[in-house]
Amino acid sequence: MKMQIHRGNGLARAGRIFVFTAAFSLLLAARLGAQGRGQAQNPAARTPRAAAVKDLTGYWESIVTEFWRYRMMIPDKSDYVNVPLNPEGRKLADAWDLAKDQASDDQCKAYGAAGILQVPGRLHIYWQDDSTLRVDADSGTQTRLFHFGGMAPAGKAPELQGYSAAAWEGGLPDSQRSGGGGPVLPREAAGAAGAVGALPQEVGGAPLGFLKVSTSQMRPGYLRKNGIPYSANATMEEYFDRFSEPYSGDSWLVVTTVVTDPQYLMEPYITHAHFKKIPDGSGWDPTPCRADQPR
Amino acid sequence: MRLASLSGRKWKGLWLPALLLFVFSARSAWAQVDFTGEWSPRIYNDGRDVGDYTGIPLNEAGQLRAEGWHPDQTDLPENLCRPHPYDIGLRVAPSQLYVSTELDNATQQVVAYHFHAYWSDFRVWMDGRPRPPQYAAHTWSGFSAGKWEGSALVFTTDHLKEGYLTRTGVAISENATVTTRVTRYGNVLTMVFVINDPAYLTEPYIRESSWVYDPQQFIPPFPCEPSPEGTILPAGSVPSFLPGKNDMLTDFAKEYGIPPEAALGGAETTRPEYIEKMKHMKTLPRTTTKHYVRQG
Numbered sequence: 001m002k003m004q005i006h007r008g009n010g011l012a013r014a015g016r017i018f019v020f021t022a023a024f025s026l027l028l029a030a031r032l033g034a035q036g037r038g039q040a041q042n043p044a045a046r047t048p049r050a051a052a053v054k055d056l057t058g059y060w061e062s063i064v065t066e067f068w069r070y071r072m073m074i075p076d077k078s079d080y081v082n083v084p085l086n087p088e089g090r091k092l093a094d095a096w097d098l099a100k101d102q103a104s105d106d107q108c109k110a111y112g113a114a115g116i117l118q119v120p121g122r123l124h125i126y127w128q129d130d131s132t133l134r135v136d137a138d139s140g141t142q143t144r145l146f147h148f149g150g151m152a153p154a155g156k157a158p159e160l161q162g163y164s165a166a167a168w169e170g171g172l173p174d175s176q177r178s179g180g181g182g183p184v185l186p187r188e189a190a191g192a193a194g195a196v197g198a199l200p201q202e203v204g205g206a207p208l209g210f211l212k213v214s215t216s217q218m219r220p221g222y223l224r225k226n227g228i229p230y231s232a233n234a235t236m237e238e239y240f241d242r243f244s245e246p247y248s249g250d251s252w253l254v255v256t257t258v259v260t261d262p263q264y265l266m267e268p269y270i271t272h273a274h275f276k277k278i279p280d281g282s283g284w285d286p287t288p289c290r291a292d293q294p295r
Numbered sequence: 296m297r298l299a300s301l302s303g304r305k306w307k308g309l310w311l312p313a314l315l316l317f318v319f320s321a322r323s324a325w326a327q328v329d330f331t332g333e334w335s336p337r338i339y340n341d342g343r344d345v346g347d348y349t350g351i352p353l354n355e356a357g358q359l360r361a362e363g364w365h366p367d368q369t370d371l372p373e374n375l376c377r378p379h380p381y382d383i384g385l386r387v388a389p390s391q392l393y394v395s396t397e398l399d400n401a402t403q404q405v406v407a408y409h410f411h412a413y414w415s416d417f418r419v420w421m422d423g424r425p426r427p428p429q430y431a432a433h434t435w436s437g438f439s440a441g442k443w444e445g446s447a448l449v450f451t452t453d454h455l456k457e458g459y460l461t462r463t464g465v466a467i468s469e470n471a472t473v474t475t476r477v478t479r480y481g482n483v484l485t486m487v488f489v490i491n492d493p494a495y496l497t498e499p500y501i502r503e504s505s506w507v508y509d510p511q512q513f514i515p516p517f518p519c520e521p522s523p524e525g526t527i528l529p530a531g532s533v534p535s536f537l538p539g540k541n542d543m544l545t546d547f548a549k550e551y552g553i554p555p556e557a558a559l560g561g562a563e564t565t566r567p568e569y570i571e572k573m574k575h576m577k578t579l580p581r582t583t584t585k586h587y588v589r590q591g
Contacts, residue, residue: 245474247472
């Protein structure tokens with residue numbers, strides 16, 4: 001009996017210590033977490049524009065270093081190498097008819113949300129308002145809107161550019177990373193290294209995080225100009241990352257795109273596109289949608 | 296009885312370690328981007344042909360080196376088991392990737408990230424160690440030092456051996472450096488490679504690859520021994536083309552209907568306005584429109 005009383009007191013005390021410890025840990029983690037989000041002062045009260053972890057605005061130009069023959073030219077019919085099309089998708093791609101596309105009222109199928117960033121051209125990115133980032137493309141004269149905090153409206157008819165919900169993600173300070181001591185060499189060290197060539201400068205400012213864009217409600221379109229299809233059931237996630245290229249200091253925008261289409265794809269299709277920052281819109285060259293041209 | 300022995304006075308000595316355990320475990324849950332584990336490639340490498348230098352900002356020396364390359368060079372005994380430099384090793388199939396950390400025993404801090412792929416194996420040092428001196432040996436993996444830039448791991452690699460940018464003979468010099476940016480987007484791991492090679496490129500060459508998290512993946516070992524069987528060429532000569540004598544150089548351009556000049560690459564060819572310029576260039580009569588079939 002005495003032992004039972006003693007055990008009960010011990011359990012109660014242990015429970016109190018557990019609760020106290022857990023509560024204290026949560027409070028501390030929350031405090032560190034707030035710091036980890038860039039010392040954000042009440043981030044919920046800030047607009048997406050003010051809370052941007054990276055500045056994506058400005059003029060950007062495609063630099064086509066990969067898949068050149070699929071992007072700078074119209075690929076041959078049925079050339080869907082590297083695209084995980086399922087049999088239904090292949091059948092549709094094999095039936096692609098350029099003349100039919102040209103004759104139709106809709107030559108914009110390759111300029112839809114899931115294809116437009118693969119079309120060589122320029123982007124103009126700017127804030128339409130405090131919670132909408134707008135992306136204009138001169139190729140096909142298209143506009144995409146990235147809605148922060150928005151949800152795809154129910155019952156809305158599918159559109160070429162679909163509905164894009166956006167959110168800033170990532171964004172933890174370097175000081176909270178493990179193994180943060182490794183250098184990207186400063187230039188004076190590069191000079192000392194001599195024969196290893198021009199090593200990069202340390203990238204200053206260390207911008208944080210990336211932009212995630214989730215797109216749905218797209219009209220059927222083409223992943224490539226040669227009629228490789230995506231369906232109205234397709235959804236897409238995109239990740240926009242901006243960084244300074246260490247050798248010349250140029251700013252780059254790299255977009256990783258994941259298209260999921262249960263109708264025409266066997267698995268999610270991952271592509272990349274990169275854009276170099278250009279000073280202004282002087283090279284802006286708006287074109288209409290053209291089924292028979294690469295852009 | 297055992298429970299009773301843990302209660303009371305002994306808890307007084309345990310509350311502080313318990314508190315620290317909670318605090319640090321709570322922190323580590325959000326303070327790191329975890330790259331470790333098995334990653335399955337979704338690279339869709341664009342399997343280049345001889346003469347396909349499209350999109351590569353080659354300078355004149357780079358074009359000459361590429362044109363001189365003969366595909367039979369891969370059958371030389373010394374090349375049969377030649378590894379790829381680290382970056383192309385991550386891009387050519389199969390390139391399943393396994394990432395692990397190496398920790399300091401005393402501090403449990405990350406000393407290095409270890410990237411292992413079928414063709415490639417290298418470490419990214421995170422402990423601030425100095426780069427090797429100029430005279431240090433160049434290797435297939437080179438020397439990589441990294442740091443975090445927000446949610447991206449960024450590392451620069453130098454001390455690489457001379458190698459290739461493509462499997463079809465576009466060279467990268469031993470003075471090249473590669474800056475790699477690794478970012479995890481959910482279950483997708485993306486690497487951006489920025490290659491700087493003043494010997495053969497007029498500007499940095501940027502390209503990307505992605506992998507998908509795949510914990511069930513198995514990476515086979517890569518034991519390679521030169522075998523006397525097969526198509527090994529006898530030692531003593533290196534198959535190559537003298538400048539202007541490469542009779543397969545235009546095959547790619549003919550098969551795809553690309554102006555031969557454009558197929559040879561160069562920074563200008565990567566810009567959107569080059570599309571208009573190509574309209575005024577001559578193409579050679581196409582030999583096929585089904586070339587892609589053999590790529591599967």
